[in-house]
Amino acid sequence: MPTRRTLLATALAASAASVLPAGAVQARTSSAAATAYAMAYFKESPNETDDSYALHLAVSTDGLNWTPLNQNDPVATPTAGTQGLRDPFLQRRQDGTFAVLATDLKGRVFDQNNQYIHVWDSADLTSFTGYRRVHLHDLATHAWAPTSFWDPARGAYAVVYSAHNGTRDVFLVNYTTDFVTMGPPEVYFDPGFGVLDGYVLPRAGAFYLAYKNLDTGYLHVARSPDGAPNTYTTLTGGLRQGQAIEAPILVASPTDETFWLWGDSFSPSNAVFYAWGSADLDGDTWSPLNQRDYTAPISAKHAGITPITEAEYGTLVARWGEPRWRRLKSYNHPDRYVRHANHVARLDPFPLEPPADQQWRLVPGLADPGGTSFESVNLPGSYLRHVDFALRLAPQDGTALFAEDATFHAEPGLADSAWVSFRSHNHPDRYVRHQGFLLRLDPIDPAAPQAAREDATFRITP
Structure with a gap:
């Protein structure tokens, strides 16, 4: 029987570490090296008391249970455009460093057009440099929820985001090698109905796209053999937990034995993360996870997840610190x-x-x-x-x-x-x-x- 002091210490340690391994999208680190995970997010709470349209970070050793860093306060804040962000995403570059992408939007007003996104560079997520707004298109529409992935066939990163084509919301893509100079926008995914919040997971030579169907409100997973525009076939019949859901994230374990699909509720008054698990990315076998098995940071919204090494995990905790509360x-x-x-x-x-x-x-x-x-x-x-x-x-x-x-x-x-x-x-x-x-x-x-x-x-x- 453990002592009371040992038990409490163990419980506290378990609050930041669990036994289920998980991985995440867009990482150059090998599966064996990806033993921990970083999450980027912004914050909203029901009565707006905890809203923060800035970059926040959390870490996890299992991809399911998260420890917010810096006391759940921002680690970087936009200084141009709307001076606020939503939907941050962490891209592991080919050289092992990071690019941080985010929607240029502050608050809960969604009827404004914006052709730019926020971008930072970071060596190891302990500091953020080179802040800039990057121009994506000249259309009278938005550029929401940017994500990216490395396309080896093109030797470039694909930046995928939501925009309106005059009829419905589709995904556009720009290709870049440096997140400074962008190629021209082109349609990446238009299934004939409105879509939102695309998230691409390259795995085992194929590419998997999670997205929200705006007509039905359900999340779906689609597959492409090469990640090229307009090559995706939807695999799932539709997933939803709670009253409404958006912002899907695909997360893979290092061994590819388990996959997770995250989503969060549409309304800040019910700002809850939900998750599913599956052993088969190519199937339609996603099962809801019990909330007993995962915990998201307080007030976190529309996150991006990427694998990091054990050393990077330790560096992030040392730099930003764990919460002084539980x-x-x-x-x-x-x-x-x-x-x-x-x-x-x-x-x-x-x-x-x-x-x-x-x-x-x-x-x-x-x-x-x-x-x-x-x-x-x-x-x-x-x-x-x-x-x-x-x-x-x-x-x-x-x-x-x-x-x-x-x-x-x-x-x-x-x-x-x-x-x-x-x-x-x-x-x-x-x-x-x-x-x-x-x-x-x-x-x-x-x-x-x-x-x-x-x-x-x-x-x-x-």
């Missing part, structure tokens, strides 16, 4: 997180406002440094404590009783030992659990019903 994700309601609302501790579905209500500093136990106390991020000095066995957020009053009420001991999850349960310090027969989505302390033993044990099981995650 969240508690429910085991049996993995779309919900522990938060405080009107000083009551409860489980609410993600996303929630304000986002900081779900962020906690896990500090040494106030009554026992071998335990844990949960300090609020947006109300510093206030801690989760139990009062008549109900958990509340209250300012520390310096008493011994408060310290004991606010101290908990991490143990292997009662429903899943890879997760965590928290036992009360001064009522050691009782555990933190939710009931009616309110948090309280109840006696729970290993023979308790499965539902009760699941209520008392959480994941510590950024």
Whole structure:
């Protein structure tokens, strides 16, 4: 049986690392070298309190569970055009460095034309240089959601993006060798109905395009033998989770044994990432993943994912730092997180406002440094404590009783030992659990019903 301190340390480490390997699109690094992953994204929250139209980064060791860097604050911000970005994408260049592409659009107003995209250069994602707006076309339309891939037959990068042809949205493409000088635009994919958010994954000599069908609202995957314009055949019948979905991302494991398709909800009021898994890119066998198996950064929207090496992962964490806070994700309601609302501790579905209500500093136990106390991020000095066995957020009053009420001991999850349960310090027969989505302390033993044990099981995650 691990010690409480060891268990908590292990749980914290698991919040930034998991056991399922994953890879991602557009990388020159070999599959064997791609042992970690970087995500670029912007942020939106339901009431706009956490909106950030700038470049954000997160890292993962499995491609499914993500640790935001730089405290989930921007690492680069556009200074020209609209001075905001959406839909950032990370392109691994042939020389191992990166280009960062993004839509030149700030906010939630989508009726403006823009013929440019934002571009940065980066040696290793620890700094961003050469910022510029790159011109793609002279059409009276937009240039949304730019992605790219290396086309070996042309010896150039294909920059694929959404634009309107006067009748419907299609994908255009420009070819470039340096992301400075662009070739002329041409139609890349026009299936006869409106499409949005193209994302190309080269794999095993073929090219796979994920896209949104604007007529139906579903995501699809198509295949081309060579990645050339207008050579794709759609493979899937249509995928959707939630009320609406967009921004597909194709992610491949290093061994090509597993593939993931990400998408995020269309509305900022329901800014949730969803995922599917498949063992066959050429088939129509995508199965939804349980949200228990993946966690996206807070408020993240329309991301791009690329594989990085273990050394690059360490360099990014050292440069930008891991969050000083954590969240508690429910085991049996993995779309919900522990938060405080009107000083009551409860489980609410993600996303929630304000986002900081779900962020906690896990500090040494106030009554026992071998335990844990949960300090609020947006109300510093206030801690989760139990009062008549109900958990509340209250300012520390310096008493011994408060310290004991606010101290908990991490143990292997009662429903899943890879997760965590928290036992009360001064009522050691009782555990933190939710009931009616309110948090309280109840006696729970290993023979308790499965539902009760699941209520008392959480994941510590950024």
